[in-house]
Amino acid sequence: MATISELKNAVRETLESRGVLGQLKARIRAEVFSALDEHRGARPSLSHENLLINELIREYLEFNKYRNTASVLTAESGQPETPLDRQFLATELRVSEDASSKTV
Secondary structure (H helix, E strand, C coil): CCCHHHHHHHHHHHHHHHCHHHHHHHHHHHHHHHHHHHHHCCCCCCCHHHHHHHHHHHHHHHHCCCHHHHHHHHHHHCCCCCCCCHHHHHHHCCCCCCHHHHCC
8 A cells, every 4th residue: 555655756746747747836826926916906007018028028938838937927917818919919019020930
């Protein structure tokens, strides 16, 4: 019969191998930040410029597969859950995309 310690280790290893443990930790961090922010009062409104900057940061994080960090950024910054359209970003930032830049 397995001990509690062995069961904990088995569950931890399984969650880590599936990539779930990191997601759970990030979600817990995001919820903690959210709970702490509620007690500090309203956060300042998200300006158009900061919305664009945050979206670029989120795109960078997603591209590099830092999804846990991206979820914390989204929760803490008040960024919309749905990413902005890439074409909208390119237009707003006056960036022209070619075939090679669209893959990045």
